[in-house]
Amino acid sequence: xxxxxxxxxxxxxxxxxxxxxxxxxxxxxxxxxxxxxxxxxxxxxxxxxxxxxxxxxxxxxxxxxxxxxxxxxxxxxxxxxxxxxxxxxxxxxxxxxxxxxxxxxxxxxxxxxxxxxxxxxxxxxxxxxxxxxxxxxxxxxxxxxxxxxxxxxxxxxxxxxxxxxxxxxxxxxxxxxxxxxxxxxxxxxxxxxxxxxxxxxxxxxxxxxxxxxxxxxxxxxxxxxxxxxxxxxxxxxxxxxxxxxxxxxxxxxxxxxxxxxxxxxxxxxxxxxxxxxxxxxxxxxxxxxxxxxxxxxxxxxxxxxxxxxxxxxxxxxxxxxxxxxxxxxxxxxxxxxxxxxxxxxxxxxxxxxxxxxxxxxxxxxxxxxxxxxxxxxxxxxxxxxxxxxxxxxxxxxxxxxxxxxxxxxxxxxxxxxxxxxxxxxxxxxxxxxxxxxxxxxxxxxxxxxxxxxxxxxxxxxxxxxxxxxxxxxxxxxxxxxxxxxxxxxxxxxxxxxxxxxxxxxxxxxxxxxxxxxxxxxxxxxxxxxxxxxxxxxxxxxxxxxxxxxxxxxxxxxxxxxxxxxxxxxxxxxxxxxxxxxxxxxxxxxxxxxxxxxxxxxxxxxxxx
Numbered sequence: 001x002x003x004x005x006x007x008x009x010x011x012x013x014x015x016x017x018x019x020x021x022x023x024x025x026x027x028x029x030x031x032x033x034x035x036x037x038x039x040x041x042x043x044x045x046x047x048x049x050x051x052x053x054x055x056x057x058x059x060x061x062x063x064x065x066x067x068x069x070x071x072x073x074x075x076x077x078x079x080x081x082x083x084x085x086x087x088x089x090x091x092x093x094x095x096x097x098x099x100x101x102x103x104x105x106x107x108x109x110x111x112x113x114x115x116x117x118x119x120x121x122x123x124x125x126x127x128x129x130x131x132x133x134x135x136x137x138x139x140x141x142x143x144x145x146x147x148x149x150x151x152x153x154x155x156x157x158x159x160x161x162x163x164x165x166x167x168x169x170x171x172x173x174x175x176x177x178x179x180x181x182x183x184x185x186x187x188x189x190x191x192x193x194x195x196x197x198x199x200x201x202x203x204x205x206x207x208x209x210x211x212x213x214x215x216x217x218x219x220x221x222x223x224x225x226x227x228x229x230x231x232x233x234x235x236x237x238x239x240x241x242x243x244x245x246x247x248x249x250x251x252x253x254x255x256x257x258x259x260x261x262x263x264x265x266x267x268x269x270x271x272x273x274x275x276x277x278x279x280x281x282x283x284x285x286x287x288x289x290x291x292x293x294x295x296x297x298x299x300x301x302x303x304x305x306x307x308x309x310x311x312x313x314x315x316x317x318x319x320x321x322x323x324x325x326x327x328x329x330x331x332x333x334x335x336x337x338x339x340x341x342x343x344x345x346x347x348x349x350x351x352x353x354x355x356x357x358x359x360x361x362x363x364x365x366x367x368x369x370x371x372x373x374x375x376x377x378x379x380x381x382x383x384x385x386x387x388x389x390x391x392x393x394x395x396x397x398x399x400x401x402x403x404x405x406x407x408x409x410x411x412x413x414x415x416x417x418x419x420x421x422x423x424x425x426x427x428x429x430x431x432x433x434x435x436x437x438x439x440x441x442x443x444x445x446x447x448x449x450x451x452x453x454x455x456x457x458x459x460x461x462x463x464x465x466x467x468x469x470x471x472x473x474x475x476x477x478x479x480x481x482x483x484x485x486x487x488x489x490x491x492x493x494x495x496x497x498x499x500x501x502x503x504x505x506x507x508x509x510x511x512x513x514x515x516x517x518x519x520x521x522x523x524x525x526x527x528x529x530x531x532x533x534x535x536x537x538x539x540x541x542x543x544x545x546x547x548x549x550x551x552x553x554x555x556x557x558x559x560x561x562x563x564x565x566x567x568x569x570x571x572x573x574x575x576x577x578x579x580x581x582x583x584x585x586x587x588x589x590x591x592x593x594x595x596x597x598x599x600x601x602x603x604x605x606x607x608x
């Protein structure tokens with residue numbers, strides 16, 4: 001038997017065991033529950049850390065793609081001025097109309113879906129609020145911007161996911177504002193700039209032009225593009241899902257305007273030069289006419305232009321590529337008799353000749369191999385000055401052949417022929433001096449009077465400016481100089497002065513360029529009338545000529561050197577009759593505008 005006490009004790013032990021098991025289970029569940037909660041908490045913390053720290057850029061970019069757009073702020077292109085501050089190339093604000101096709105189609109889809117839902121629930125205000133509040137009519141948009149309706153739809157369908165489709169370029173700001181005010185979906189305006197040239201034809205071949213994107217593609221606009229362009233800026237625009245701006249744009253990169261450039265060109269002289277070249281070209285039914293005027297004291301080019309020219313403001317004029325060339329720098333040609341004063345300078349420098357040396361040019365011709373060199377007349381004995389005044393081919397040929405053959409071409413190369421000038425204009429020609437292996441009796445003789453070598457208007461002007469500046473060569477420049485450049489003494493000053501005074505006789509009675517005379521100013525110069533090579537390059541044409549005049553004034557203290565070239569004049573073709581009068585008219589007005597003092601009494605020139 002078991003007494004009560006024992007039984008009771010047994011029951012208590014059994015109850016104790018049961019309570020202990022239940023507590024353990026409960027505790028285990030409690031720990032598991034908190035472990036799960038803690039794990040979830042850690043997972044949430046980890047996810048939040050991943051989202052907000054590790055992967056924040058990706059998510060931010062995804063969000064920004066929906067609400068942000070980065071637009072360029074176009075930099076204003078630098079202004080090109082003449083030496084007196086007159087603008088020759090400026091940029092004016094213009095608008096470009098653009099549409100975001102993706103934005104348009106997304107909102108068009110939303111509109112269509114909402115309208116279908118409204119047909120079932122016409123009084124649903126929530127659906128009505130979802131309707132885009134922009135104009136989705138592409139036909140109205142096409143009419144507004146002046147596009148063909150079918151063309152606009154075609155372009156939109158071809159690029160449905162694009163964010164950028166140009167509708168129209170070069171829209172006046174007032175017109176762009178009116179179109180934007182009509183709230184077409186996805187349409188916005190970009191501010192850009194259009195290049196404008198206030199004095200187009202006289203300057204276009206130097207300055208060049210830009211394309212529709214504002215990049216220089218010709219002339220100085222191309223050469224100086226990096227300096228003129230500046231740096232575009234950037235701005236961020238925040239928009240809602242309907243395409244509306246929710247706050248003002250934020251500039252994230254400042255715009256840097258392009259550099260302003262000041263040229264050496266004097267627009268007054270440039271206009272005069274172009275006007276006279278045009279008149280001479282038309283009057284002589286010429287193919288073209290080119291000229292350059294140089295300040296002999298500094299080497300600055302004050303005027304350089306060609307006829308015919310073109311208007312860079314009118315895109316229809318771009319078809320005539322021939323008129324777009326800067327002939328003064330790009331075209332090379334045989335300069336003819338304008339080289340004779342340089343040949344005489346070489347003779348004086350050799351020491352074998354002086355100003356009083358006489359050369360017998362009788363009988364007005366000389367035979368060299370299979371080639372005969374002729375003068376227009378039999379001038380008989382001539383001094384060096386007489387050879388220049390009468391433009392004797394025989395005289396300069398005899399001079400050059402009396403010296404070692406390398407003397408003349410080496411002298412020409414020293415003056416800058418056969419190499420590009422300091423201007424380094426885009427596409428500038430270096431001309432041509434034959435290699436030493438070709439320096440034979442025939443080549444040296446013809447080089448002495450300007451055949452058998454090629455030169456540019458720039459090179460001839462450079463050489464004449466050097467003679468006018470007492471043999472001191474200043475590097476040619478198309479940019480206004482702030483200080484006097486350092487020159488190079490190429491010819492002895494006494495020799496340069498002697499040749500200068502010999503050239504003055506060319507414009508006096510008995511010379512070949514009496515029409516180059518100017519009232520009140522002493523003028524020195526040299527004519528050139530060169531036969532042109534035939535198209536097949538087999539000999540010289542007997543009907544096509546190049547008329548030239550190169551000179552400087554005033555002789556007492558030269559300020560300007562000028563070269564005039566007229567290609568293929570018809571009728572009269574001599575340099576003294578075609579090019580010299582152009583020189584006289586331009587030089588007279590130029591010296592007056594530059595306030596250059598007179599150096600002889602004012603009287604009518606004797607042109608008889």
